[in-house]
Amino acid sequence: MRKSVSFIFLFFVAFCFAQKEFHVFPIDDSQIKGSPNGDGSLNNPWDLQTALSQSSERVNGGDIIWLHKGIYNGRYKSKLKSTNKKYISVSGFGNDLVILNGNIQSSVKQVLEIKGDKVIFKNFEVTFLGDYSRNESDRNFKSCTGIYHLSGVAKFQNLRIYNNPGSGIGSWKLTGESIIEDCTIYNNGYQGKRGHGVGIYVQNEDEKFRIIRNNIIFNNYYKGIEVWSATSVTNKEFVKNVSFVNNIVFNNGSPSGRPWDNLIIASGDAKGINVAKNVKVNNNVFYHNTDFNDFKNFGHGSSITLGYISKALVENISILDNIIIGRNNALNLLHIKSAELRNNIVYSGYVHFKKSSFKALEAKKINLNHNVYYTRKNSGFRILKHKDYTLSEWQNTFDVDKESEWKLLKDFEIKPVLKIQKLSSKPNEFNVALLEKNGNDVTVDFSNHDIEKGSSFKIYDVENRNKVVKSGAISKDKKITFPMGLKAFEKPLHNTIAIKSVDNFGVYRIVFEEKKQKRNVFKQLFGWLF
Secondary structure (H helix, E strand, O other): OHHHHHHHHHHHHHHHHHOOEEEEOOOOOOOOOOEOOOOOOOOOOEOHHHHHOOOOOOOOOOOEEEEOOEEEEOOEEEOOEOOOOOOEEEEEOOOOOEEEEOOOOOOOOEEEEEOOEOEEEEOOEEEOOOOOOOEOOOOOOOOOEEEEEEEOOEEEEOOEEEOOOOOOEEEEEEOOOOEEEOOEEEOOOEEOOOEEOOOEEEOEOOOOOEEEEOOEEEOOOOOOEEEOOOOOOOOOOOEEEEEEEOOEEEOOOHHHOOOOOOEEEOOOOOOOOOOOEEEEEEOOEEEOOOOOOOOOOOOOOOOEEEOOOOOOOEEEEEEEOOEEEOOOOOEEEOOEOOEEEEOOEEEOOOEEEOHHHHHHHHOOOEEEEOOEEEEOOOOOEEEOOOEEEOHHHHHHHHOOOOOOEEEEHHHOOOOOEEEEEEOOOOOOEEEEEEEOOOOOOEEEEOOOOOOOOOOEEEEEEHHHOOOEEEEEEOOOOOEEEEOOOHHHHOOOOOOOOOOOOOOOEEEEEEEEOOOOOOOOHHHHHHHHHO
16 A cells, blocks of 8 residues: 555656646736736636747646637737657636637737647637628728638637638648647638638648547538638648547528528649548538428529539548438539448438439449438439439439439428537537427437536537526436427527528537546546546
8 A cells, every 4th residue: 555655656756847737818808917028827827829939848738728718819820849659738718708808909810820739729718709890891800710720730719710800720731630629619700702611621632641620610611611722723632531520510691691601621723633632531521501391492502512513523431320411402413533421311302413423423433332321303313404313213324322322302300309429529518419390399318428427518509608597406317308409598690691600500519517426546646647
């Protein structure tokens, strides 16, 4: 026993010397002011830019920079870099509300620019507060991206990135193996001749996959997610090796008055070198506002698009176990060299193909099976400017979808609980997506999750995130009824064009109280690591 205590003591001493904590306050805080002359201690904290400018000799892997409550007015650049195997953490402190507000006079075009390596950014907000222009024709308009991730591996966890007059986050080709998870990304962009600004714009030239998981992405002015490059003069591949899993993506384009793609995977490289390839899209929910009593389902509303031009056919794209709901063109399989689509539920006027995918279909390079399709007409499979096919014609012509099902829009049925997903960074919080055709309330069963009877909870509508729409304590059966049709709780959206999700669809964050349980000595000492 004495040896064990000695070992723990020695480990604790070594750990304390190895791990360092630093503190940051707004430079204009009313009580404790951050300063470039501080030392990062609680009594003499840094301002944010000073903290983000530290060398690896001062802040290195395993260290944590705590951002304390307040509004950080400015535009910032992070050059933090870990030189060991551990990550540096930049995190909101406890439950403090930390907001990076980019609405200042500046020529810098992003609220937070990131270079460096192995840094976790978590538990804060990136936004514009107050008044500013969203119209590029205004004299005083200037676009600004929320997060501009230029180089190095990073993790983005539990961030709210919203209301930036540009894209939410751009994570570029030199950022392979990075992770974006548990974030809520919405209302980003501005108005020109069309909407501009996407939720996530991502590239990757690395052979290691980068991961985008369990995010909620909605109401951005242009598209939800672009796995994409518009460059046509490169001799490198940098739109590849991306995993997109367990996300909820809906109503992108709404603030500009036209639904746009919730997800596009493509490239504009006319040389056919930098093609989009090796992208996995698994277990996601894609949705555009839909009236399930309208059996014609006209109008724009693309949820997934593969390919942009015929000279850059996408390769090795995997679309598995997704819910894909939109309007006339919810699923666009346009320019494809090879792909697999299995176990998806698709609600669309037609499933659209282009002739450039014809060869891949004939060569059996597009593997379609075990899908359920709901379309406007019996002939719901359309090769644009060529022919419409019924399911049986489709199966016999191309030898695909042999075990798939087809039904008319009017026969659409789906289990109302589309997704329950625990946050990796906040294990007492869950994202929940629900669909009930008639807008009735939905009961959600949490019995498969480790939640104690009597635990209190609060439910937030993600489209009105600061409003608790229901609270209580979970009962013995672990079932909670969620309110649908939350018009009564709706606040005015940020412009007069944006539309809230209709009554049949709802996305929520439910927060349970953290469990009070006995923990071993190690976790009592180092619980903040877990």
